[in-house]
Amino acid sequence: MLSRIVIKNYRMFRDFELAFNVEMNILVGDNAAGKSTLIEAIGLAMTGLLHGRQMAQELSPYLFNGGAVAEYLAAVRAGGKPTPPGSSSICSWSKLTSPRSIGCAVPTT
Secondary structure, rough: EEEEEEEEEEEEEEEEEOOOOOOOOOHHHHHHHHOHHHHHHHHHHHHEEEEEHHHOOOOHHHHOOOHHHHHHHHHHOOOOOOOOHHHHHEEEEEEEEOOOOEEEOOOOO
């Protein structure tokens, strides 16, 4: 059972954290609020798959948070050497039954 999820620089989520209720959780929100993206991120973290394929085969600029990408490109244009947004963890979670943390990262090319 998931107790918490942290998503960074994945699609619409720049820096998102959610603690789950032990008994039941219901996702409610307007269109484009991020409900499906949250479920997608959980599935990605648990399986390493996106749309049934390995994450490395599904890399797309649309997977990354637009604001993070814009900041990265501005820093590169200014002559800096910033860390690409995809090199940080995009999702991680902790299990109620285990103290260890599990996470996933977007591969960089």
